Amino acid sequence: MKVIKRILIIILLIIIFIVAGFVYKGHELYKQALEKISISDKVAEIKSDENYTKLEDMSEFYKDAVIAVEDRRFYEHGAIDPIALARAIYSNIKAKELREGGSTITQQLAKNIYFTQEKSALRKIAEIFMAYDLEKNLNKDTILELYLNTSYFGDGYYCVAEASRGYYKKEPKDMNRNEASMLAGIPNAPSAYCPTKHLDLAKKRQNQVLDKMVRYEFITAKEKEEILNESNAVEDNKD
Known part of the structure; x- marks a missing residue:
């Protein structure tokens, strides 16, 4: 019994040392990123782009669609969402690979502006x-605004304004609900959900967005059907 106990303690210590090593290396990577450019300077750089769009110039429906599909508790939690993170960890352990990230919008913003899109535990x-630094320095609306201005939407569009103009020939605030819900789903996998190249996949993803909006009571099931019957500039151009 004592031998088994000692073995378990040794295994636990090894795990602790490994985790501590990853945390240390991750913290070093974070510090290196901040040494290159501070958060305030990075934000100023992003906002200086001619295509930068303020949150007030985006439709409420579009913002709701993004929150529903990406981070429904965005305005309730801090830098991380413990519930989503626990679910992702369980899913990854079950799958024996890094499939889900459980990332909040704040974490995704951190990735967009400071790190690569590579999936790794260190990153x-x-x-x-x-993300903790971003939450400490910026309010939630600013974080959401920056996220929508730094996300990739496929077809070479690197912000919401470029995407809405490129796909729909409209400003972000002028998208109808059909177009907005489709656009909200693209950043999850831009190459797969690019509507000009993979309209069928883009529509499947759009359906997922709308299903989540129904589930989290942003819209009703009846409104979902009405939205799907609205026009969509990308679909119209393919006809």
Whole structure:
């Protein structure tokens, strides 16, 4: 019995040392990123872009669609969402690979502006440290605004304004609900959900967005059907 106990303690210590090593390396990666450019300077750089769009110039429906599909508790939690993170960890352990990230919008913003899109535990840790800094320095509306101005939407569009103009020939505030819900789903996998190249996949993803909006009571099931019957500039151009 004593031997088994000692073995378990040794295994536990090894795990602790490994985790501590990853956390240390992740923190170093986070510090290196901040040394290159501070949060205030990075934000100023992003906002200076001619295509930068303020939150007030985006439709409420579009913002609701993004929150529903990406981070429904965005305005309730801090830098991380413990519930989503626990679910992602369980899913990854079950799958024996890094499939889900459980990332909040703040974590995704950290990734967009400071790190690469590569999936790795090290980058994930650095991203969490950066997310805490972002939450400490910026309010929620600013974080959401920056996220929508730094996300990739496929077809070479690197912000919401470029995407709405490129796909729909409209300003972000002028998208109808059909177009807005489709656009909200693209950043999750831009190459797969690019509507000009993979309209069928884009529509499937759009359906997922709308289903989540119904589930979280942003819209009703009846409104979902009405939205799907609205026009969509990308679909109209393919006809």
